[in-house]
Amino acid sequence: MGGDIKHNEEAFRVLRTNIRFSAVDRPLNVLVVGSVEPEAGKTTVAVGLGRALASLGQRVLLVDGDLRRPSLHEVFGLNRSPGLSDWLVNPGFEADKLLRLVGDNLWLLAAGTPAPNPGDLLASQRFAEVIRGLAGQFGAVIMDSAPAAVGADLLNTAAVADGFIMVISLGLTEREEANRLLNQLRGEGVRVLGVVVNRAEPKGRAYYGYYYGGGGKWGLGILPRLGRKGDSSRT
Ligand SMILES: Nc1ncnc2c1ncn2[C@@H]1O[C@H](COP(=O)(O)OP(=O)(O)OP(=O)(O)O)[C@@H](O)[C@H]1O
Numbered sequence: 001m002g003g004d005i006k007h008n009e010e011a012f013r014v015l016r017t018n019i020r021f022s023a024v025d026r027p028l029n030v031l032v033v034g035s036v037e038p039e040a041g042k043t044t045v046a047v048g049l050g051r052a053l054a055s056l057g058q059r060v061l062l063v064d065g066d067l068r069r070p071s072l073h074e075v076f077g078l079n080r081s082p083g084l085s086d087w088l089v090n091p092g093f094e095a096d097k098l099l100r101l102v103g104d105n106l107w108l109l110a111a112g113t114p115a116p117n118p119g120d121l122l123a124s125q126r127f128a129e130v131i132r133g134l135a136g137q138f139g140a141v142i143m144d145s146a147p148a149a150v151g152a153d154l155l156n157t158a159a160v161a162d163g164f165i166m167v168i169s170l171g172l173t174e175r176e177e178a179n180r181l182l183n184q185l186r187g188e189g190v191r192v193l194g195v196v197v198n199r200a201e202p203k204g205r206a207y208y209g210y211y212y213g214g215g216g217k218w219g220l221g222i223l224p225r226l227g228r229k230g231d232s233s234r235t
């Protein structure tokens with residue numbers, strides 16, 4: 001995954017710029033990255049965006065809000081615990097033991113010890129307090145999430161965020177499902193910033209008509225489909 005992200009640096013810089021422009025009216029300290037289905041590219045986008053923001057010199061925290069199938073720790077070759085779930089159930093945990101430096105200006109709060117009730121943890125008042133507290137300590141908090149298909153976790157993570165970034169994957173995400181999720185989020189008062197189109201074919205433009213048609217506000221970024229070495233050309 002790490003190599004892919006490197007090749008995508010330019011795309012993430014564009015995404016970073018688009019998000020910073022979205023922040024003119026209201027600050028966007030806490031961002032949640034989500035998708036309809038598994039494997040859309042949430043973790044890839046969270047890490048790439050986190051690195052792109054951190055490279056500007058601001059302190060960035062990546063939070064693994066996917067307590068069921070977390071993977072942010074794997075990206076950095078670390079253990080999943082201790083982390084968020086431990087902090088939620090044990091307020092005595094000291095934050096500096098949980099936040100791990102994983103790059104220049106980049107920290108990770110991993111998912112933590114597997115919990116029997118991840119849904120309850122993310123729905124808790126305590127979760128909201130922890131995240132809002134972290135928001136005051138970092139220039140940006142970027143939270144990875146479980147796919148919406150898994151249940152209420154995505155909505156609960158989005159509820160504590162200042163903005164939501166939807167990842168759709170060409171060839172994977174159903175347009176109707178994506179629209180349903182976006183409408184649901186908006187109905188809950190979540191500020192949807194836009195959509196990252198992942199796995200776009202470098203030579204294809206079909207996705208513009210399909211996903212951007214009429215929507216206007218939808219587009220946030222386009223990440224190319226990465227494949228064999230040298231296959232990451234952009235148009
Ligand atoms: N643009 C891309 N080109 C090629 N491979 C990609 C691209 N985006 C993501 N991948 C790969 O697809 C897989 C799934 O991506 P990722 O883990 O980011 O998705 P996810 O939405 O976080 O999945 P999950 O729902 O399982 O957490 C990973 O192996 C990742 O490296």
Ligand SMILES: [Mg+2]
Nearest residue numbers: 042043066071
């Ligand atoms: Mg993931």
